[in-house]
Amino acid sequence: MVLQRSALHSVSEGSGAKFHERFGWELPAAYFDVLTEYQAATTGAALHDISYTGRLKATGADGLDLLNRLSTNKVIDLETGQGAPTVLTTDRGRILDVIGVINLGGHILLTTSPGLQQPVIDWLDKYTIMEDLTVEDITADTAMLAVLGPDSATALEAATGRDLADLAPFHALQVDIGGLPVTLINQPLGALPGFALVMEPKDATQVWERLTALGACPTGIDAYEAVRVRYGVPIHGPEMGETYNPLEAGLIGSIDFAKGCYIGQEVIARLDTYNKVQKRLVSLRFSPDAAPSTGIELRDEGKKVGTVTSAVTLPTTEETIGLGYVRTGSARVGVKLELADPEGAWAEVLDLPELFGPEKS
Numbered sequence: 001m002v003l004q005r006s007a008l009h010s011v012s013e014g015s016g017a018k019f020h021e022r023f024g025w026e027l028p029a030a031y032f033d034v035l036t037e038y039q040a041a042t043t044g045a046a047l048h049d050i051s052y053t054g055r056l057k058a059t060g061a062d063g064l065d066l067l068n069r070l071s072t073n074k075v076i077d078l079e080t081g082q083g084a085p086t087v088l089t090t091d092r093g094r095i096l097d098v099i100g101v102i103n104l105g106g107h108i109l110l111t112t113s114p115g116l117q118q119p120v121i122d123w124l125d126k127y128t129i130m131e132d133l134t135v136e137d138i139t140a141d142t143a144m145l146a147v148l149g150p151d152s153a154t155a156l157e158a159a160t161g162r163d164l165a166d167l168a169p170f171h172a173l174q175v176d177i178g179g180l181p182v183t184l185i186n187q188p189l190g191a192l193p194g195f196a197l198v199m200e201p202k203d204a205t206q207v208w209e210r211l212t213a214l215g216a217c218p219t220g221i222d223a224y225e226a227v228r229v230r231y232g233v234p235i236h237g238p239e240m241g242e243t244y245n246p247l248e249a250g251l252i253g254s255i256d257f258a259k260g261c262y263i264g265q266e267v268i269a270r271l272d273t274y275n276k277v278q279k280r281l282v283s284l285r286f287s288p289d290a291a292p293s294t295g296i297e298l299r300d301e302g303k304k305v306g307t308v309t310s311a312v313t314l315p316t317t318e319e320t321i322g323l324g325y326v327r328t329g330s331a332r333v334g335v336k337l338e339l340a341d342p343e344g345a346w347a348e349v350l351d352l353p354e355l356f357g358p359e360k361s
Helices: 008-014 034-043 063-070 115-127 150-162 201-213 222-228 263-275
Strands: 018-022 025-030 046-049 056-060 083-089 095-103 108-112 134-137 143-148 170-179 180-188 194-199 279-286 298-300 303-313 320-328 336-339 346-351
Touching: 008 194, 008 201, 018 095, 025 346, 034 046, 034 222, 046 222, 056 063, 056 115, 063 095, 063 108, 063 115, 095 115, 115 134, 115 303, 134 170, 134 320, 143 150, 143 170, 143 201, 150 180, 150 194, 170 201, 180 201, 180 336, 194 201, 222 303, 222 320, 298 320, 320 346
Parallel strands: none
Antiparallel strands: 018 025, 046 143, 056 108, 056 134, 083 095, 095 108, 143 194, 170 180, 180 194, 279 320, 279 346, 298 303, 298 336, 303 320, 336 346
16 A cells, blocks of 8 residues: 655655654654653644645535534534534444534535545535535645644744634634645644644645744654543544444534434434443553553453553653543543453543533533
8 A cells, every 4th residue: 555645744754754654644753752742742832744634625505504414513603714523423323523614715624534535525425415515635635734732822823923812612714824825723632722724735844844943843643642642532443433422432512412403313312311321432541560552451340341442651751541432330530440461450540531522501
């Protein structure tokens, strides 16, 4: 398989970065070292190339109406510059993908999980009958960067000359960086402040260099993965997909229970109303002797109650943390679960993350 490369591949290669295969892309593992990059993301401003994220362009008068009828969140009233996360679910209420919907006026930008562009297009096509809607994959025709961390807004305000204090999560602005046009989206990573920048591939190098000159630290996929797990952010494959429903995955903040029908709505509403959610995504902290891997069992009093889906070692403390799914009865903060191996190792439930916050009031 030929791996995809972003417009910034030559910049990364020139910096001496080593590369990993991830999501079908050749991605920089680290530019400096994981500790430096992780600290930048969690205490300063980090710059990460997320061009591997899917990007779709939806045009037509019925775009928001159809997306509203097919997905979990209310998006029909999004005005130009406004956006929201929503979930496409199967008729059984399982996750097809979590997508971002951003109304850019002339078209709607849809962001998808890596590699899910065509399944999302096919899903929308399946339910497009008489509606005026055309969806095209623009992933290869654009580049996308993430600026993450407590100082991310400060760095971008310096780069754009714009005040970002009033830009709500998932809303967007059209800005210039070094004279180049960029779509800037307030896109936090869980509770960590963050922004996404979408631009033409030919402009990516200049935008990257401008942001690094302002102090944003280039960050590879290894540090980004550690940050993702620390902030309890699920990704498609390990924590999201047709194995799970949105309530299990902690996506309740992207569900509008009052907006009316969508594909899978009856199943999700019934699970919520009757408290029938069988398992929950949890954040975990592992004992020092643990060596957790994806798929390892979690047990409560000897009985299997869950599995580990992601595990990383924090570069600042050498502590191992992770994500996993645990049966609802054992998914309580402070509970220590036994690992199948080695004997005596444990995993403590730290949190039940909710990526987009709690249920809408």
